[in-house]
Every structure is written in structure tokens, then in C-alpha cells.
Amino acid sequence: MASVIEVTDLRKTYRLGALNVPVLNGVSMSVERGEMVCIMGPSGSGKSTLMNIIGCLDAPTSGSYRLEGEEVSRWGDARLAAARNSKIGFVFQTYNLLARLSALANVELALQYGDRRNARARSLQALESVGLGHRYKHRPLELSGGEQQRVAIARALVKNPAIMLADEPTGALDSRSSAEIMAILQRLNRDEGLTVALVTHEADIARHTRRIVSLRDGLVVSDEPVAEPLQAQAAEGVSA
Ligand code: ADP
Ligand code: MG
Helix, strand or coil: CCCCCEEEEEEEEEEECEEEEEEEEEEEEEECCCHHHHHEEECCCCCHHHHHCCCCCCCCEEEEEEECCCCCCCCCCCHHHHHHHCEEEEEEECCCCCCCHHHHHHHHCCCCCCCCCCCHHHHHHHHHHCHHHHHCCCCCCCCHHHHHHHHHHHHHCCCCCCEEECCCCCCCCCHHHHHHHHHHHHHHHHHCCCCEEEEEEHHHHCCCCEEEEEEECCCCEEEEECCCCCCCCCCCCCCC
């Protein structure tokens, strides 16, 4: 079976006025079904640029990107949007929830352009799976940062994506909330077989995954399994 993700010689150059800013300089890597992998690197190394391309939020300048075997890099906006809706769950550092909507409505919104059957029940179930079933009526500002990120994970999960992508998902959180988020991602990967790729610049977060791909200046400089992944401590009332 095809890799979930396979990028080959991926390049991205931003244009700033007359200036060309090369950010990805020929990245090749793949992610297999059921993996939990981390992309690590210092600030500015191109992690978010790579993640946004993998997440169909941006297009590469050149190179190949195959998502479940299909060549994505030449797709137009409509097909990219369709892939975002059906194949990809994306979690951002700053949660990106809508402040005026309840947790449940935020999750349900992810199903707006997809399969809407039983949307409410599935959204509630996704919230329950991140331990927030009892908080479904709360708006984002009535929730802690860690809880908001759990809503964002539920919003990604409810689409039943082929892969969950998370760009610095613990970057805005204290260490306890970070551990709760990592525990949820680890459980989804281990028990549900969810493929997870996350970005971090923190080594202790990276060691909770099973493979670390290191990026420097837009190039993969190492790609190594984690010998003994750390197990994160789940929040009270959330199974891990
Ligand atoms: P990281 O996530 O590893 O910190 P990014 O992928 O966000 O790195 O950015 C890598 C480089 O690309 C940075 O130097 C950044 O300034 C530049 N960059 C990112 N987005 C843009 C953009 N839209 N236009 C111009 N330069 C950008
Ligand atoms: Mg970034």
C-alpha cells in the first residue's frame, strides 16, 4: 500500500518583492500508515512551511507530494480544499477555534463540507474521546489552553482523517497541559491506529513520538527512530 505521505525533492521559495527566499531546499521523506513521527528543527528551519504543504494549505514551488498515493503538488485550490476536508486533520499552536461558538459547534463546523450524517453525535463523540464531553457547551474563552487544544484535536478527529498533522501543538501550553495533549495523541496513535505527524522544536516533546526527522535550513539532516519513546501522563478522567 502507498505511504500516507511521500514528499520527494520538495522545494519552496517565497518571493518577497524582488527577493527570492528559499525555505525548503529539496526535502524528501515519507510517513507510513500508523506512524507517529515528529519533525524537529530550530525556528526558521522550514517546519511550518513543510507542514502547511503536507496539510494542503500551501503548494510547493517544485517537487512531488503524494498523499495516499495521489500526486497533490499540481492540484488547484478546489482539490486541495477537498483533501483538507476529507483526509487531513490539522492542529495549530494557537488552536484556531471560533470564539463565539461552543466547543461542540467548533467541532461540528469541521463537517460543514463533508459527510454531515449524525454530525452532532459524531462531534460529541469526538469531544468525549478527548475527555471534554461534559464541556461541550463551553466557548473557547471559558476553557483552559489545554482544553482548547483538545477541542481542536476533536475538530481534527471528527473528519476521520487519514493523517493528523499538528504544528507545535504544545507550543503555547504549560508542561502539564502539554503532557495531556501528548498523551491524547499517543493514545489515538496506539489504540486507534491514527497516523500522526507533529512539529516541535522541543526535544522532550519529540521523544514522545517514535521517529524524529530533523530539519535544518530547509533540508532533512537526520531521520531516526526513537529508541524508547516517553509515555505522557494523561489528564484525570481521560483514558491514555
Ligand atoms: P519554522 O516553522 O521552522 O519556524 P517556517 O516554515 O515558518 O519555519 O519559516 C521558514 C522561513 O520562511 C523563515 O525564514 C520565514 O521567515 C520564511 N517564511 C515563512 N513564510 C513566509 C512567507 N509567507 N513569505 C516569506 N517568507 C516566509
Ligand atoms: Mg513554525
